Amino acid sequence: MTNSSITYEQAGVNIAQADRAKHRIAELAKKTFDRNVLGGIGGFGALYAIEKRRWKAPVLVSSTDGVGTKLKLAFATGRHGSVAGDLVNHCVNDIAVQGARPLFFLDYFACGKLQDGVIEQVVGGLAEACRANGCSLIGGETAEMPGSYPDDEYDLAGFIVGIVDRSRLINGSRIRAGDVVLGLPSTGLHTNGYSLARKLLFDTAKFSVDSYVEELQTSVADALLQPHRSYMKVIVALADSGILKGAAHITGGGIPGNLPRILPKGVEARIATGIWPEPPIFRLLKQIGNVPEADMWSTFNRGIGMTLVIGARDLSKAEKILRRLKETYYQIGEIAKGRHGVVFV
Secondary structure, three states, X not given: OOXXXXXXXXXXXXXXXXHHHHHHHHHHHHOOOOOOEEOOOXXXXXXXXXXXXXXXXXXXXXXXXXXXXXXXXXXXHOOOHHHHHHHHHHHHHHXXXXXXXXXXXXXXXXXXXXXXXXXXXXXXXXXXXXXXXXXXXXXXXXXXXXXXXXXXXXXXXXEEEXXXXXXXXXXXXXXXXXOEEEEEEOOOOOOOOHXXXXXXXXXXXXXXXXXXXXXXXXEHHHHHOOOOOOOHHHHHHHHHHOOEEEEEEOOOOHHHHHHHHHOOOOEEEXXXXXXXXXXXXXXXXXXXXXXXXXXXXHHOOOOEEEEEEEOHHHHHHHHHHHHHOOOOOEEEEEEEEOOOEEEEO
């Protein structure tokens, strides 16, 4: 027992500092608002109106995700806006593959101690990515949790809601044997496989984040912090044309873990390896750890961040759309009758 007073701040939570941070967050978030956002930041719940005249039979599509151990690179480099943008793009891709356009995004930021400038970088990165994807950042939670996280670390998660007309949902049900699989290039690891990558680069090869690696023509930090691409504009254009039968976001599990999620029973995807140029980071990781091929395919995207399934008769139309968007693409395989899954040929 003590006669002295103990405050919440002495327990590790500075409410005044948190309030100042939330005010700055609100200013950044407001720049992403569209006319459907009702009210502002700070209510118990965020409000978003659906335009009834635009949607005949609206279906809401939601997804939630985190950045994983890519955050360790943000902590080591002090570059926090990039991983925040990765989070938005990852979530956008996850709903875009079902034909949905993003409406709004919310984030969850939990830390041991609020660090000046860090939360602003994070929310700034979220806001910039939301604007780029036509999405409103309408709320979230900032939690200061001393004892749960080290003072200089945090966790970051996001929640997205999008919309699509029921008749325009993309779920892979129209995929048939004879269809073509196209691959869109990734910019690197995106947000998956970082636990293995960090072990190989830092523990095995003994690189630091500042190490310049000849094979990569850049530093380790720059290679690992390459952004997770948003493929929304490409998917929307193909979906609007009516020719997109299915799309799979290549995240954790790689091509063999994600492409089968959109395949109907009785067909398999036959993927031809060596069709696309594999980014140097993947070759380096395999070399450092003599990583088995099966682990490489199931851990990393290996240079393909999105796969698209198009009917063979629509291939020329798809290619015309992709060229108009100046999007690089590769014809990486085909759909054939067989066991459900991916076969590398």
